[in-house]
Amino acid sequence: MSENSHGAKYNLDREINSILATDCGSTTTKAILIEKVDGEYRLIVRGEAPTTVEKPFEDVTAGARNAIREIEELTGKRFLDDKGVINPRRPDGSGVDIYLSTSSAGGGLQMMVAGVVKIMSAESAQRAALGAGAIVMDVISIDDGRLPYQRIQRIRHLRPDMILLSGGIDGGTMSHVAQIAELISAAEPKPRLGIGFKLPIIYAGNKDARGYVSKILGEKTDLRMVDNIRPVLEREVLGPAREEIHNLFMEHVMAQAPGYDKLMKWTPVPIMPTPGAVGLGMQNAAKEHKMSVIGVDIGGATTDVFSVFGEEYELFNRTVSANLGMSYSICNVLLESGVANIMRWVPFSIDEADLRNRIRNKMIRPTTIPQTLDELVIEQAISREALRLAFIHHKSLAVGLRGIQQIRDIGAAFEQSMTGQSHIDLMKLGMLIGSGGVLSHAPRRVQSALMMLDAFQPEGLTQLAVDSIFMMPQLGVLSTVHPQASAQVFDRDCLIRLGTAIAPVGPGREGEHSVIVRGTLPDGREVNEEVKYGQMRLIPLGEGQTAEFHIQPARSFDVGAGKGKAITQKLLGGVVGVIVDARGRQPFGLPVDKATRIKKLLEWIESLDVYPREVLARYSAK
Amino acid sequence: MAHAYTPGLKVTEQTTIQKVRRLPLLGDVLVKVGDMVNPDDVVAKTDLPGNPMSMNVAHDLACEPEDVPLHMLKKQGDKITKGEVIAKASSFFGLSKKELKAPIDGSVELISGVTGQVTLREPPIPVQIKAYIRGKVVEILPREGVIVETTAAFIQGIFGIGGEVQGQIKLIAKTPSDVLDASSLTPDCKGKIVVGGSLVTGAALKKAIEVGAVGLVAGGIVDADLIALLGYDIGVAITGHEDIPITVIVTEGFGQIKMADKTFNLFKNIDGEVASINGATQIRAGVMRPEIIVPEHKPVGRLAADTSSEGLIPGTPIRVIREPYFGVLAEVVDLPPELQVIETEAKVRILRCKLEDGRVVTVPRANVEIIEG
Numbered sequence: 001m002s003e004n005s006h007g008a009k010y011n012l013d014r015e016i017n018s019i020l021a022t023d024c025g026s027t028t029t030k031a032i033l034i035e036k037v038d039g040e041y042r043l044i045v046r047g048e049a050p051t052t053v054e055k056p057f058e059d060v061t062a063g064a065r066n067a068i069r070e071i072e073e074l075t076g077k078r079f080l081d082d083k084g085v086i087n088p089r090r091p092d093g094s095g096v097d098i099y100l101s102t103s104s105a106g107g108g109l110q111m112m113v114a115g116v117v118k119i120m121s122a123e124s125a126q127r128a129a130l131g132a133g134a135i136v137m138d139v140i141s142i143d144d145g146r147l148p149y150q151r152i153q154r155i156r157h158l159r160p161d162m163i164l165l166s167g168g169i170d171g172g173t174m175s176h177v178a179q180i181a182e183l184i185s186a187a188e189p190k191p192r193l194g195i196g197f198k199l200p201i202i203y204a205g206n207k208d209a210r211g212y213v214s215k216i217l218g219e220k221t222d223l224r225m226v227d228n229i230r231p232v233l234e235r236e237v238l239g240p241a242r243e244e245i246h247n248l249f250m251e252h253v254m255a256q257a258p259g260y261d262k263l264m265k266w267t268p269v270p271i272m273p274t275p276g277a278v279g280l281g282m283q284n285a286a287k288e289h290k291m292s293v294i295g296v297d298i299g300g301a302t303t304d305v306f307s308v309f310g311e312e313y314e315l316f317n318r319t320v321s322a323n324l325g326m327s328y329s330i331c332n333v334l335l336e337s338g339v340a341n342i343m344r345w346v347p348f349s350i351d352e353a354d355l356r357n358r359i360r361n362k363m364i365r366p367t368t369i370p371q372t373l374d375e376l377v378i379e380q381a382i383s384r385e386a387l388r389l390a391f392i393h394h395k396s397l398a399v400g401l402r403g404i405q406q407i408r409d410i411g412a413a414f415e416q417s418m419t420g421q422s423h424i425d426l427m428k429l430g431m432l433i434g435s436g437g438v439l440s441h442a443p444r445r446v447q448s449a450l451m452m453l454d455a456f457q458p459e460g461l462t463q464l465a466v467d468s469i470f471m472m473p474q475l476g477v478l479s480t481v482h483p484q485a486s487a488q489v490f491d492r493d494c495l496i497r498l499g500t501a502i503a504p505v506g507p508g509r510e511g512e513h514s515v516i517v518r519g520t521l522p523d524g525r526e527v528n529e530e531v532k533y534g535q536m537r538l539i540p541l542g543e544g545q546t547a548e549f550h551i552q553p554a555r556s557f558d559v560g561a562g563k564g565k566a567i568t569q570k571l572l573g574g575v576v577g578v579i580v581d582a583r584g585r586q587p588f589g590l591p592v593d594k595a596t597r598i599k600k601l602l603e604w605i606e607s608l609d610v611y612p613r614e615v616l617a618r619y620s621a622k
Numbered sequence: 623m624a625h626a627y628t629p630g631l632k633v634t635e636q637t638t639i640q641k642v643r644r645l646p647l648l649g650d651v652l653v654k655v656g657d658m659v660n661p662d663d664v665v666a667k668t669d670l671p672g673n674p675m676s677m678n679v680a681h682d683l684a685c686e687p688e689d690v691p692l693h694m695l696k697k698q699g700d701k702i703t704k705g706e707v708i709a710k711a712s713s714f715f716g717l718s719k720k721e722l723k724a725p726i727d728g729s730v731e732l733i734s735g736v737t738g739q740v741t742l743r744e745p746p747i748p749v750q751i752k753a754y755i756r757g758k759v760v761e762i763l764p765r766e767g768v769i770v771e772t773t774a775a776f777i778q779g780i781f782g783i784g785g786e787v788q789g790q791i792k793l794i795a796k797t798p799s800d801v802l803d804a805s806s807l808t809p810d811c812k813g814k815i816v817v818g819g820s821l822v823t824g825a826a827l828k829k830a831i832e833v834g835a836v837g838l839v840a841g842g843i844v845d846a847d848l849i850a851l852l853g854y855d856i857g858v859a860i861t862g863h864e865d866i867p868i869t870v871i872v873t874e875g876f877g878q879i880k881m882a883d884k885t886f887n888l889f890k891n892i893d894g895e896v897a898s899i900n901g902a903t904q905i906r907a908g909v910m911r912p913e914i915i916v917p918e919h920k921p922v923g924r925l926a927a928d929t930s931s932e933g934l935i936p937g938t939p940i941r942v943i944r945e946p947y948f949g950v951l952a953e954v955v956d957l958p959p960e961l962q963v964i965e966t967e968a969k970v971r972i973l974r975c976k977l978e979d980g981r982v983v984t985v986p987r988a989n990v991e992i993i994e995g
Binding site: 148149152153174175178179182183185186187188190195196212216301323327328329331332334335336353354356357358360361363364365366367368369370371372373374375376441443444612615 | 644645646647648671673674675676687731732734736737738739741743765766780781844845846855856857858859875876877903905943944945946948964965966967968970985986988989991
């Protein structure tokens with residue numbers, strides 16, 4: 001590790017009592033202070049300030065200082081001097097033991113990836129880039145359906161921060177990956193930042209082609225060589241490519257961004273792209289809690305989806321839907337989902353032209369908030385569609401390796417399983433974590449729970465949570481130097497537990513028997529709820545409480561043990577409670593007829609007490 | 623956060639404007655500090671590498687990739703002219719001959735014995751950057767461009783489409799509430815920037831293009847009319863590169879919204895003067911709003927004091943920018959410091975303001991913007 005501006009190198013053998021971490025987001029810089037209290041690491045206080053990458057400041061450290069100064073004011077302690085964050089801590093008590101930062105300011109990390117075959121090396125390259133925290137601007141491959149000149153035009157038009165080039169297995173044919181290298185060379189791509197700089201290109205393809213690729217691209221670009229991401233067809237090795245992406249992010253993107261040269265000197269720990277750090281946080285959460293996790297962060301411009309599945313929680317995937325968001329790209333949600341799909345979640349009528357103008361006005365004035373309930377309901381309806389579309393996108397990429405031969409036994413042959421199967425098994429999903437303004441700041445927490453249920457449709461038993469103040473980025477980067485502190489704060493202060501959802505899977509008819517839930521609540525009250533198909537129920541079980549439930553699905557429904565098979569399990573409560581969602585899965589369908597649909601939506605809203613009834617009744621009556 | 627309200631759009635009769643005029647690649651700066659420039663003056667230029675073109679020579683000559691260099695009549699770097707034979711191969715003891723002709727003028731960039739492809743490149747494409755506004759060159763960015771400065775009347779819109787154009791301002795609306803319809807657009811609008819009141823109709827947009835207006839400014843536009851004009855829907859708020867013959871700027875938003883009096887009155891003062899306008903809008907960190915710049919405008923009467931830096935205080939003129947009072951102009955009455963629960967049950971910072979019709983209402987601070995000057 002390098003030294004910081006105070007000449008510090010972190011020695012983790014000594015006791016770490018205080019940690020300061022910032023996340024320089026595109027609009028807001030958030031700082032958190034973690035301290036050891038009674039032997040446990042806890043979040044003490046947080047501060048935030050507008051990010052200052054843009055004019056008139058053009059220095060990211062100004063925003064970081066403002067956010068940290070808020071923490072100084074709230075704690076009465078001193079963390080800053082003229083060189084930056086004081087670390088390690090001084091004998092007079094000023095400063096912290098560790099300081100670290102993540103960043104997505106200035107548009108984050110924007111990459112283009114290229115490979116030979118779309119569903120093989122190009123898909124692996126895409127996963128490597130996304131997992132490292134990049135926005136993938138385009139994926140170029142020999143079989144992408146475009147003509148060579150169209151690919152060249154596209155590469156010329158985009159100005160990515162870097163390109164990841166892959167293709168071919170080690171020792172295999174060179175000509176295809178060479179062809180892609182020639183295309184890139186012909187396009188003479190330029191980097192987004194730093195006029196006059198060479199564009200960084202990471203070559204992670206057939207190692208035999210390195211010499212030729214160097215000859216073609218070595219002079220024109222800043223070329224780096226790493227291990228092949230598909231050395232053999234059956235294996236994907238993303239680590240070295242991701243590591244090089246992070247190195248180049250520090251060297252090129254961060255070094256060009258205003259003020260980052262100073263920020264980088266504040267800490268010996270490399271600044272990590274925010275989504276890369278969130279991904280680490282999600283992986284840690286899955287391993288710590290021993291359950292599969294899906295996390296989503298819905299922002300103004302983009303929606304990131306993370307998933308961690310597998311026996312050892314080794315199947316990590318991240319996708320970013322670059323144009324699905326709640327302000328800057330809200331009109332794109334409207335465009336992709338259509339007005340009808342948004343309105344199906346709204347329990348009253350609204351004129352379509354009026355709705356469209358309202359959404360456009362939100363796009364051009366993104367910092368406004370809903371003042372009236374109808375506006376809140378519409379905004380939450382749009383978020384359901386943004387989340388749903390982002391999840392569809394995620395499922396398309398969170399798949400096993402495609403185009404490979406599988407060795408099958410006779411049993412597997414009967415299962416008709418194919419390569420490239422989805423890693424997402426909603427029945428195995430243990431926890432669904434939401435973050436981003438519309439989920440984290442919903443006036444009633446049950447609104448966040450319902451938005452996530454509607455958009456992701458988890459199956460069986462699933463814990464629901466929201467990241468209260470979005471500190472996952474800071475905890476992710478912290479886990480690289482102090483996993484224990486990161487895990488303790490994540491568990492105690494990061495998540496707001498909403499509760500657990502019980503969602504029987506199976507087709508049914510309105511009013512048919514679906515599931516019976518029996519149990520005893522911590523206060524001794526008995527629960528014996530029969531929930532019919534098409535209904536929702538809320539069982540009160542508070543934060544930090546657990547209760548054992550016997551869940552008996554009807555014959556055609558499955559809650560995790562098989563059709564009609566009961567489960568007895570301890571469920572975790574939360575600020576919402578236990579939600580029984582018997583609206584059906586596979587398929588889940590809303591009534592097509594408008595009047596019936598509105599009636600049904602109002603029934604669910606009433607069952608879970610989602611919105612203030614009298615106010616909602618006023619809009620329904622209009 | 624320190625600023626719980628949306629900073630307003632700048633509307634001012636006199637301010638100093640600096641415009642950075644930058645090349646996409648390093649090149650040559652053609653002016654020097656102190657030079658006076660006009661909007662159409664070229665201030666910097668460069669050459670973009672010409673368009674490349676791949677030829678699959680191995681396929682076309684039916685030979686192995688590694689034999690391609692042997693069949694080429696031109697070497698890497700050689701100039702070529704369209705129609706010139708650049709590769710030749712013969713087979714069956716010379717009985718069958720194949721020739722490949724250059725499809726473009728340019729040069730041979732790469733002959734690949736690995737893929738059998740040959741990359742040709744067209745001559746460089748010259749790119750010029752113009753001054754955009756009339757003003758003085760105050761700084762040279764070596765090999766990148768210049769900064770041009772002027773004193774001007776300046777109006778920021780909220781949303782626009784279309785790029786940089788210049789033209790004479792022609793105020794058509796009599797009041798800020800007037801709707802600009804097709805009948806108001808006459809042939810004398812050719813080459814001009816026409817200004818309406820609360821709304822520009824779809825028919826007026828079409829007519830403006832027909833008569834050859836270069837720009838159009840109004841309070842509002844209906845979403846469907848914008849889509850009809852472009853032929854597609856705008857999903858993400860990045861504009862300025864639309865392929866349309868007119869630049870359109872709205873000052874207030876989507877729907878019919880009365881133009882702010884201050885903006886309308888300034889248009890009265892700059893009526894007939896030449897403006898540089900740009901519809902480019904980008905709404906995210908580093909917000910870019912569309913703009914109307916009238917360089918060297920002589921202010922009419924005394925200038926009002928600039929109140930923009932004071933933030934929200936009682937008496938500040940504002941516009942409410944969200945339902946239920948969307949588009950309404952108001953004046954701040956007071957700013958209670960404590961958080962208040964609004965209809966959605968969210969606990970937020972609010973302000974009380976007096977609307978134009980005299981009602982005093984409560985609005986979240988996030989939902990107002992200052993009318994700046």
